[in-house]
Amino acid sequence: xxxxxxxxxxxxxxxxxxxxxxxxxxxxxxxxxxxxxxxxxxxxxxxxxxxxxxxxxxxxxxxxxxxxxxxxxxxxxxxxxxxxxxxxxxxxxxxxxxxxxxxxxxxxxxxxxxxxxxxxxxxxxxxxxxxxxxxxxxxxxxxxxxxxxxxxxxxxxxxxxxxxxxxxxxxxxxxxxxxxxxxxxxxxxxxxxxxxxxxxxxxxxxxxxxxxxxxxxxxxxxxxxxxxxxxxxxxxxxxxxxxxxxxxxxxxxxxxxxxxxxxxxxxxxxxxxxxxxxxxxxxxxxxxxxxxxxxxxxxxxxxxxxxxxxxxxxxxxxxxxxxxxxxxxxxxxxxxxxxxxxxxxxxxxxxxxxxxxxxxx
Amino acid sequence: xxxxxxxxxxxxxxxxxxxxxxxxxxxxxxxxxxxxxxxxxxxxxxxxxxxxxxxxxxxxxxxxxxxxxxxxxxxxxxxxxxxxxxxxxxxxxxxxxxxxxxxxxxxxxxxxxxxxxxxxxxxxxxxxxxxxxxxxxxxxxxxxxxxxxxxxxxxxxxxxxxxxxxxxxxxxxxxxxxxxxxxxxxxxxxxxxxxxxxxxxxxxxxxxxxxxxxxxxxxxxxxxxxxxxxxxxxxxxxxxxxxxxxxxxxxxxxxxxxxxxxxxxxxxxxxxxxxxxxxxxxxxxxxxxxxxxxxxxxxxxxxxxxxxxxxxxxxxxxxxxxxxxxxxxxxxxxxxxxxxxxxxxxxxxxxxxxxxxxxxxxxxxxxxxxxxxxxxxxxxxxxxxxxxx
Numbered sequence: 230x231x232x233x234x235x236x237x238x239x240x241x242x243x244x245x246x247x248x249x250x251x252x253x254x255x256x257x258x259x260x261x262x263x264x265x266x267x268x269x270x271x272x273x274x275x276x277x278x279x280x281x282x283x284x285x286x287x288x289x290x291x292x293x294x295x296x297x298x299x300x301x302x303x304x305x306x307x308x309x310x311x312x313x314x315x316x317x318x319x320x321x322x323x324x325x326x327x328x329x330x331x332x333x334x335x336x337x338x339x340x341x342x343x344x345x346x347x348x349x350x351x352x353x354x355x356x357x358x359x360x361x362x363x364x365x366x367x368x369x370x371x372x373x374x375x376x377x378x379x380x381x382x383x384x385x386x387x388x389x390x391x392x393x394x395x396x397x398x399x400x401x402x403x404x405x406x407x408x409x410x411x412x413x414x415x416x417x418x419x420x421x422x423x424x425x426x427x428x429x430x431x432x433x434x435x436x437x438x439x440x441x442x443x444x445x446x447x448x449x450x451x452x453x454x455x456x457x458x459x460x461x462x463x464x465x466x467x468x469x470x471x472x473x474x475x476x477x478x479x480x481x482x483x484x485x486x487x488x489x490x491x492x493x494x495x496x497x498x499x500x501x502x503x504x505x506x507x508x509x510x511x512x513x514x515x516x517x518x519x520x521x522x523x524x525x526x527x528x529x530x531x532x533x534x535x536x537x538x539x540x541x542x543x544x545x546x547x548x549x550x551x552x553x554x555x556x557x558x559x560x561x562x563x564x565x566x567x568x569x570x571x572x573x574x575x576x577x578x579x580x581x582x583x584x585x586x587x588x589x590x
Numbered sequence: 591x592x593x594x595x596x597x598x599x600x601x602x603x604x605x606x607x608x609x610x611x612x613x614x615x616x617x618x619x620x621x622x623x624x625x626x627x628x629x630x631x632x633x634x635x636x637x638x639x640x641x642x643x644x645x646x647x648x649x650x651x652x653x654x655x656x657x658x659x660x661x662x663x664x665x666x667x668x669x670x671x672x673x674x675x676x677x678x679x680x681x682x683x684x685x686x687x688x689x690x691x692x693x694x695x696x697x698x699x700x701x702x703x704x705x706x707x708x709x710x711x712x713x714x715x716x717x718x719x720x721x722x723x724x725x726x727x728x729x730x731x732x733x734x735x736x737x738x739x740x741x742x743x744x745x746x747x748x749x750x751x752x753x754x755x756x757x758x759x760x761x762x763x764x765x766x767x768x769x770x771x772x773x774x775x776x777x778x779x780x781x782x783x784x785x786x787x788x789x790x791x792x793x794x795x796x797x798x799x800x801x802x803x804x805x806x807x808x809x810x811x812x813x814x815x816x817x818x819x820x821x822x823x824x825x826x827x828x829x830x831x832x833x834x835x836x837x838x839x840x841x842x843x844x845x846x847x848x849x850x851x852x853x854x855x856x857x858x859x860x861x862x863x864x865x866x867x868x869x870x871x872x873x874x875x876x877x878x879x880x881x882x883x884x885x886x887x888x889x890x891x892x893x894x895x896x897x898x899x900x901x902x903x904x905x906x907x908x909x910x911x912x913x914x915x916x917x918x919x920x921x922x923x924x925x926x927x928x929x930x931x932x933x934x935x936x937x938x939x940x941x942x943x944x945x946x947x948x949x950x951x952x953x954x955x956x957x958x959x960x961x962x963x964x965x966x967x968x969x970x971x972x973x974x975x976x977x978x979x
Contacts (some may be wrong), residue, residue: 230592230593230596232591232593232890233591233614274937280871394899396764450841481976481977481978489978491971491978492979494964494967494968494971495966496977497971497972497975498964498968498969500971500975500977501966501967501968502967504970506758508888508905509887509888512888513884513889515593516593516887518591533879533880533883534886536876537880537884566859582873584874585876585880587874589881
């Protein structure tokens with residue numbers, strides 16, 4: 230038993246924190262939030278240059294072959310800094326689908342670009358995406374809401390269901406984002422998180438664009454989603470930890486009734502409760518990462534981490550806005566940046582209720 | 591990161607479970623809220639057998655009669671004894687007094703006290719709280735005055751669990767009333783047979799018979815002082831951090847939760863679908879399962895810190911606070927889901943889970959162990975987060 234980070238992981242954490250404090254200040258986060266793509270090309274290039282997009286991908290494609298636990302350490306920092314961009318969807322979710330389902334050629338085509346940051350992939354997995362076999366191969370129709378970063382993605386992996394009665398399972402296909410038979414409509418949402426409604430009108434899928442075997446994609450998709458869920462929990466954890474730190478710092482310095490408000494137990498106890506939640510969240514998140522790294526079934530552990538991340542981030546939001554109080558209701562204060570992203574993460578990749586339902590005995 | 595136990599640790603757990611299966615039949619297991627004399631004595635017998643195998647103090651150093659392993663093995667022992675509902679006894683000596691003597695005791699005190707604890711021969715109680723002193727423990731008033739070769743103790747201790755079974759009390763007393771309050775306290779071990787010590791029964795709502803312990807000119811030899819005179823407060827704070835994983839308490843509750851889940855899967859009170867298939871029940875049980883797993887990890891985090899040489903402090907309060915509140919959340923949920931059946935006591939017809947639900951609900955009112963939940967929050971905020979006092 231060892232719940233500590235390795236020396237390499239500690240170095241990674243320190244380096245990531247220092248880099249992001251310098252390169253991803255909240256001023257940049259705000260600037261990106263005001264842009265339509267939710268992305269900073271400059272920061273993206275630097276992040277790719279550090280090898281972060283390939284941290285859990287094999288050396289042969291330009292990655293560094295690290296574990297999911299390593300990636301969890303990194304994404305705690307990425308979340309902490311509110312780092313914008315398609316890191317999660319491209320370098321975790323899409324990359325691991327390609328890695329586990331793709332042919333050698335597809336992997337050679339896509340993974341080096343994902344890792345270098347030159348290619349951005351996203352994932353559409355709406356329930357109404359259907360593939361049918363026609364004369365020229367497969368065609369894809371239907372719609373998929375909530376597809377993140379499709380505005381800048383080069384390719385879209387679509388998790389599709391069979392049109393009536395054909396196959397029992399998911400087929401994973403790749404669509405070029407320039408395909409004329411696909412339309413994308415921005416779904417304006419919280420913190421301008423860039424997500425789109427994609428509509429496909431008989432998009433032709435060539436044989437080269439099917440990932441893996443037709444109708445056998447579900448297990449690859451599930452595993453990639455599990456990994457991404459853990460990584461998103463790590464981001465949530467990093468943000469909650471940061472909220473705890475800034476709230477405590479504020480409480481220790483803000484004077485009311487002649488003394489720092491951090492001397493009041495009502496304030497201390499909110500902070501203590503958040504600390505308990507953050508400690509629990511850290512254990513649950515790393516347990517899930519470790520289990521997946523061991524190649525063990527980890528559905529329950531992933532769902533526990535995700536369900537807890539939801540309640541933890543709600544607690545961080547409440548503690549933050551309640552202790553910062555009036556000033557945190559202003560746009561200029563950073564607290565709202567954390568609470569908005571907490572809500573995006575909570576509803577993404579299965580919300581708290583979904584994961585509790587998965588856990589039910 | 592490694593969430594696994596070593597093969598040796600797993601083997602220890604297997605051997606321990608085999609022992610428990612053989613030695614602890616269901617009818618001897620403790621029921622929440624019903625601590626009978628017979629059960630207490632049975633727990634003592636089990637401890638003797640564990641001591642014979644050198645398991646009872648498996649985490650203690652060999653030189654003090656222990657198994658020479660560490661906090662992880664001691665945690666495995668606590669977890670499995672709790673899960674098997676072995677009636678609890680001798681925990682103060684094993685968890686707090688023994689380790690305190692290892693750190694602060696003289697060689698003579700180590701020779702005198704450690705062997706009997708490790709061999710499960712003695713019971714200890716703890717004398718910290720007083721009738722007027724609880725959370726503000728450093729204001730304690732029980733006086734110990736030096737008189738030649740002896741200390742003379744006057745005053746009283748409150749909430750003395752195990753008092754009627756104990757041989758010794760491990761206590762804090764004021765030795766310098768003029769000093770600043772934290773700096774006038776000393777730590778002692780008092781033989782409860784010493785003249786002048788008397789007990790007033792203080793029954794607890796969980797079925798336990800505790801006491802108020804009175805000291806009327808009780809004369810203790812100087813050799814009963816543990817550590818330095820007037821440093822007792824600091825010694826006590828250090829020793830409190832020793833046995834803090836809380837794994838026994840976790841596992842003891844987890845067992846009832848697991849039994850409760852099984853009960854809900856099998857039981858269909860309205861003749862329809864089993865309880866566990868009602869969406870509301872499923873949802874609540876999932877929340878509590880998440881709570882139980884979180885509690886377990888927080889406990890093991892404390893044991894792991896100890897095993898790596900760190901001293902858990904606010905982390906122990908995190909685990910303890912979480913556990914106290916999770917136990918109550920579970921008890922309240924079980925009460926809510928089982929309705930009037932949940933209020934039935936052990937022995938009543940139709941009492942679910944041998945009355946353990948009714949019992950654990952009373953036990954869950956124990957929200958003050960090793961500090962009230964508010965005190966634990968203060969510790970987390972002040973020591974853990976660096977907030978001002």
